[in-house]
Amino acid sequence: MPIQNPNPNKKKKKHSNQDDDEDDTVQGKQRTQFEFCKACRLNHNQGRRHIYFPNHKKALSSFLSRFQSKLKNDVAFYLKKPMPLRPEHAALNRLWCVFCDFDILESDSSFACSGNAIAHLASAEHLKGVKSFLWKYGGGMDRMDSFRISESDFTKWEKKCKLLKSEAAGGGSHGSLIGPLNDIHNESKSEYVNSFDKNKLDCLTSDVKCSNSVVPLQDHTIERSQISHSKICTVGPQILHAGTGVGLGARTPNGLPGFFGNQHYTHSVPKEGPAYSCPNDGKVYSYEGIAIGDRHSQGTSSEESRLQTQENGGGNVHSGAPPPWFSAAEKIQLDNKLNQGLGDLVSSLGEQMKTSKLNPKRVGAAWAERRKIELELEKRGELVRHDFGADWLPNFGRVWQSGSRKDSRKEFLGENKTWRKVDSQIEKPSQFQPYISKRMRTDNTAE
């Protein structure tokens, strides 16, 4: 346990129990107790210094971006288009607020999925929580607003919800909020209820709702993707017919052999607006609709999904067809095999990548690069190895010289020549000294 010395520079504490967390930042010593950093998920005794470490910054940015993406995907979507919440779906819709450290359940929310979550995110306690979190973990106080819902947005959302409620209550022919599907067009929709539940489960738990980005799990959710096609994409999900049994293969005028009965939808509902509620399917399958709606809002992969539906349109759990991810898995296996084959190539590329990242400022970098090329050429036999001459000397800083290294070499060569001259005069009248041009010298020993 580190001993805490009284530090005259310490700020006065409001509460005595905070003394444990105070640190001697002035002296820079680790005198704090251990505390847990939520972002890095580790216990440290570095106190306030910890938030400035690069590792922490990295961990924090990924941590916050994860939560932010959750917010964006789920909450932002429902903020714009509130959907009524079914109690059975409610249990799956929970959001863990990282700032306030508690789970927001949807148990008794009458509003759309994440009604409770939206309410929490707009609340004052949440704001407080966000502030204290960012202060504690150094996230940057200007980012506060991205983690909460502003008052104006919240009121807008509430209005929309109320509208929806009134719509549902008022519009009799528009089907009931809760209750089985009474869709005369689609008889066997009940069969698909269960599968829809499953799909919805996947959808909700996998957080794939996003109105902006491309859906990554197209293969996974064939049924859902079938519905998503660009034409519907502009319209809100509540307009979507989720549960209509499409297995019948009823074709829409736009040619989509949809698994779900989007047909009506496409026909009759070209306009958007949360006020419009589809006549048949009711809100029971609003979730599935939501899931689908998410898809269709992108519309980019609609063509592929259409093709896929044509392939897998008929099969489902009840008809005994293989699950859609099975075929996807086969594809993945194939890919893996391919990848293994390419593994060698990749690894060699990786090595090349590695070497190419050597510090360009390292000593003799230019020379090394040139030499590498030369060696490469020599290997291939293109360039005949040319001897650098017997008098080549490396770049060397001599002990007793006080100039640059080139000078040292010159000096030495000068000394050498005199020495050699003396020798040569003694030995031979003429000694062959190969002439090394300046260029060759500078080429070899670039300074």
Added chain:
Amino acid sequence: MNYLLTTLTKKQEVDSMIRDTIDKVLVLCFGRASDSIFLQLDEILYKSVREVSKFATVALVDIDSDDVQVYIKYFDITLIPSTVFFFNAHHMKMDCGSADHTKWVGTFLRKQDFVDVVEAIYRGAMKGKLIVTCPLPPDRIPKFQLLYKDV
């Protein structure tokens, strides 16, 4: 002598060694095989050559051979064993607290010392520094008296 590392006896061999070691530290030890300190140095080098093999190459040079006398003059080798470090054909200096930064004189007390020295050279070279400071404490650096020029 088969208990020595690769010993170079010709200038051309030394040249090619210097020129062909790319992006690795080249450790050239000048000495005489009959010298016990040189043999001790060789022992230590032999034990560590594999460990530093990824970033260093080690070679010995026999100073008694005629061909390399020019190098001995060029590098001012007067005390043996002397070790000179190169990186990409550039000479690396190391400040060990002695007067002569251009080479390392003497042997290494431990294998780890040698590895530390080579590592320091490598790190400095990768950063673009031509001179580095010795990571060893002064008591582990062999002391010597530098002979003065023209003496």
